[in-house]
Amino acid sequence: MKMLCILCDQTFILTKRQEKKQKKHPHKIQLCPDCYERITQKVESRRQQKEASAKPENRVVQAEVVS
Numbered sequence: 001m002k003m004l005c006i007l008c009d010q011t012f013i014l015t016k017r018q019e020k021k022q023k024k025h026p027h028k029i030q031l032c033p034d035c036y037e038r039i040t041q042k043v044e045s046r047r048q049q050k051e052a053s054a055k056p057e058n059r060v061v062q063a064e065v066v067s
């Protein structure tokens with residue numbers, strides 16, 4: 001089954017597992033592997049930054065471990 005990526009308009013082939021998912025949830029958007037990888041990295045880095053700034057005591061602990 002072929003899908004069109006909503007971000008880069010690139011066609012890509014779904015795996016068997018993704019096909020099942022797509023049939024169950026047709027309203028859900030699908031990303032090509034390239035975009036998926038890119039987005040995942042961005043989200044992960046943003047989450048880590050958020051956690052680091054939200055808990056300043058963690059940074060102090062980490063700094064102590066390093067020194």
Ligand SMILES: [Zn+2]
Nearest residue numbers: 005008032035
């Ligand atoms: Zn894409």
